[in-house]
């Protein structure tokens with residue numbers, strides 16, 4: 012193992028490996044990634060792979076739009092097929108409140124330059140006839156949204172970073188971060204010590220703990236989030252379909268499996284990864300009401316991952332104040348897969364050039380939680 | 392009924408192990424639910440139309456399905472027992488254990504105090520060309536079709552494997568009027584008991600040793616099979632291949648314990664090849680490392696019906712102790728002694744070794760098969776291991792040894808005895824033995840490995856530094872290794888020395904050059920071939936978890952039952968790391984696919 016590094020990234024999920032990729036792509040040498048388990052073992056490998064630009068907060072919209080550009084070029088830039096499909100994202104509104112919110116959001120999103128529109132009920136029915144629309148009021152739809160295979164994306168970043176010279180140590184855990192006089196001296200791992208002046212916390216569900224290692228207080232908490240997949244069936248669903256009030260998302264993978272999930276409302280913060288039967292029964296009762304074709308399809312598997320939540324459900328991308336050169340890219344609150352490319356790019360620039368340059372990370376700082384918190388509403 | 396959804400005990404699997412566990416628990420007054428997937432309880436027993444071998448007290452020489460019938464009768468006379476047939480436990484969740492009733496496609500959630508997992512085993516899968524064609528069956532499927540449904544799998548069958556299952560199923564096929572064209576056996580001797588083999592041979596079935604199947608022929612379904620001889624290192628010799636006109640290829644190459652549920656319950660599992668693969672870690676009361684979960688029967692290690700029954704009783708009595716505070720300890724202890732006694736014969740040596748790895752003592756009559764070649768005292772010294780136990784008329788080992796360390800003695804039929812004090816480790820005996828029964832061994836404890844000398848007679852002779860497959864006694868690849876030294880002998884039996892991980896040092900008995908494999912399926916669900924897997928491994932996906940996710944291997948409907956071990960085997964070979972070092976991957980629920988309808992419409996559900 013390397014004894015020293017210019018940057019040590021803690022976490023080999025999509026975020027950590029994207030940062031490693033952009034750092035090395037931009038010429039940085041001696042980049043090390045530490046992954047306590049294996050690549051894609053964290054939330055990344057457990058997530059739904061949705062890539063959506065329809066957010067209620069403009070900073071999220073901008074970041075997602077930038078990421079989509081990267082996903083569109085992924086094959087060309089990284090030489091890897093990650094099963095990226097731009098089938099759009101259909102957001103369903105079920106009540107007056109949602110109807111109003113969608114109208115406001117779409118106006119804001121269009122202002123950011125996003126191709127997004129409101130679909131009336133008959134338009135939805137015409138384009139997506141397999142949905143039982145009884146209680147649906149309207150929908151918003153963005154055709155350039157989509158989804159990809161998160162494992163393949165994570166592996167592709169890891170591989171490209173390695174080819175650029177990064178060292179990725181899997182099955183290697185960061186145990187502590189040495190800080191002397193407000194400066195980072197190194198990282199202690201279960202396979203030895205690495206000298207470094209720069210640390211990036213990209214540890215997903217463990218962001219609070221990895222913050223603590225350097226004495227940086229990161230206001231994140233992790234929650235279990237469950238997801239399930241059916242046996243592969245004929246291609247039915249182009250878009251990813253989502254509802255905030257009904258609390259679900261659903262999409263069909265490249266290989267035909269239908270994947271869906273919901274948030275468990277009364278779950279407490281924890282690192283629990285175990286799936287529950289209750290989740291499965293709730294999904295099995297709720298989903299066929301909207302998607303009747305599901306009734307006779309079989310559930311193959313079901314698992315859980317961690318949502319690393321920040322107080323306003325938006326990521327925290329920042330450089331710590333008290334400890335110099337301690338960066339964090341955490342608190343993705345259930346949408347870190349899609350934001351990883353832009354965040355990776357911006358954070359790499361920040362580390363190399365002292366600022367995020369073209370990527371706007373301005374509203375994502377650690378200091379934003381002191382006053383009133385404006386929460387991102389478009390989350391499941 | 393509340394006692395149904397909150398029973399004292401849930402027994403999963405109504406084979407011999409599960410039935411006996413339930414009998415012990417219910418007769419002590421515990422409310423017991425027993426769940427089985429089959430249309431009739433009995434597990435493997437109901438498929439067996441032959442007389443059983445084993446211990447008289449446990450129905451030896453009674454036919455399998457009769458045993459099942461008697462046990463079921465005993466159970467049906469008991470209170471507190473609910474027998475759920477055609478039902479499958481589809482997972483173990485933090486909030487309960489769902490049971491899927493297959494005919495009605497409904498589920499119900501059970502919250503038992505204790506669970507005994509007696510799920511038996513599933514069949515191992517063989518890799519050969521076109522092994523995804525309809526007409527390629529496991530022996531268990533063939534048995535189920537024939538003996539339970541009265542349906543013939545085909546008219547002309549090729550049986551692959553001459554273990555007891557292959558032999559018995561062949562005999563049963565003949566009994567049912569099916570033509571068994573041949574039994575091919577890759578090893579150079581019959582795997583099962585001689586009596587079973589003789590029975591099959593008496594029916595005119597040729598048993599072709601040192602043969603394997605390399606290809607299924609056909610477009611829509613099997614129309615033939617290509618078989619061929621294998622060489623000393625179990626590699627197919629292409630020039631010997633021949634076609635057999637068969638419509639069915641039946642695979643009987645062994646069983647894998649069905650550990651999904653115990654793994655989902657958080658029970659630790661460990662790779663122990665002697666017990667059939669990954670098995671639950673458990674104590675001698677059959678308790679797994681997940682406190683409330685027990686195992687019994689083939690799921691805890693592939694063995695026999697007799698031991699399955701005793702284990703079931705041990706588990707049942709221990710559950711009684713857990714829940715009632717006391718149990719018939721005398722009976723419990725005597726059952727445990729019976730298990731030990733049953734396993735002390737020579738054919739249980741592998742089981743004993745497997746149990747030892749689990750930390751479970753099971754004495755053997757040491758004077759019979761304790762290996763005199765392996766006294767602790769000479770650990771680390773280069774010395775021969777002589778695997779020559781059959782008392783054959785032969786003594787070149789004795790006469791060739793320059794130091795007089797080996798004695799066969801007056802009677803040339805005696806087995807060789809070695810005096811390690813005199814031995815200087817030259818290895819001449821290895822190259823002189825005509826039976827290729829002498830191997831050299833030197834443990835390297837600092838490296839947790841061992842140097843092993845293998846007698847080798849093929850051309851080309853591997854070279855120093857060359858990478859080779861390390862083969863076990865049945866030609867199965869255990870791992871990869873590098874040739875450390877080649878000892879050329881004028882008599883053409885050369886010595887090839889390789890380094891192997893310490894755990895498998897006692898198993899490595901051959902080497903073969905690393906060569907390419909062809910278009911052969913590893914994972915039928917995702918249609919992945921050996922090449923796909925090898926390519927991914929070469930691309931650097933050497934962590935089993937990453938490999939799985941890269942290829943989606945073992946993520947299909949079978950949940951990895953067919954491909955997990957084969958993939959791990961390839962990974963182990965390619966990386967030179969023993970299988971034990973890899974985690975088997977998460978065994979996610981549900982264990983079998985279940986429809987939305989069945990999950991949503993579970994009994995006791997409030998809405999709908």
Ligand SMILES: Cc1cc2nc3c(=O)[nH]c(=O)nc-3n(C[C@H](O)[C@H](O)[C@H](O)COP(=O)(O)OP(=O)(O)OC[C@H]3O[C@@H](n4cnc5c(N)ncnc54)[C@H](O)[C@@H]3O)c2cc1C
Pocket residue numbers: 021022023024025026027045046047048049051052053054055056057058059060061062183184185186213214215216217221236237238272315316317318340341343344345346347348349350
């Ligand atoms: C069920 C589910 C569905 C989701 N669906 C979507 C979706 O559709 N679209 C979307 O954009 N997002 C989705 N998300 C969110 C998304 O998965 C995450 O935001 C994203 O994967 C975060 O990536 P990451 O690299 O920060 O974290 P992770 O992938 O969790 O990676 C962090 C890594 O750090 C490692 N680590 C932690 N501590 C240490 C240590 N001390 N030393 C070394 N390594 C350490 C962990 O092992 C882990 O591999 C979903 C999440 C879940 C759980």
Ligand SMILES: Cc1cc2nc3c(=O)[nH]c(=O)nc-3n(C[C@H](O)[C@H](O)[C@H](O)COP(=O)(O)OP(=O)(O)OC[C@H]3O[C@@H](n4cnc5c(N)ncnc54)[C@H](O)[C@@H]3O)c2cc1C
Pocket residue numbers: 403404405406407408409426427428429433434435436439442443444445478479480481509510511512555556559560649652687688689690693694695696697698699982
């Ligand atoms: C051809 C053949 C010949 C044999 N001959 C002999 C012999 O002569 N003498 C001898 O002693 N032994 C013999 N055996 C071995 C013996 O049959 C087994 O060792 C024994 O049956 C193991 O018992 P068990 O209860 O552990 O498992 P099984 O008998 O395999 O029973 C397991 C049961 O669990 C059920 N099950 C599994 N998973 C689930 C789930 N999730 N939910 C619900 N149910 C589930 C299965 O359907 C099955 O009914 C033979 C085996 C075979 C195949």
Ligand code: SF4
Pocket residue numbers: 774775791792793794795796797813814815816817818819820821
């Ligand atoms: S190794 Fe040499 S000394 Fe030892 S037994 Fe064989 S021949 Fe004799």
Ligand code: SF4
Pocket residue numbers: 777778779783784785786787788789807823824825826827828829
């Ligand atoms: S194997 Fe060796 S010891 Fe055994 S009989 Fe042959 S020559 Fe003698």
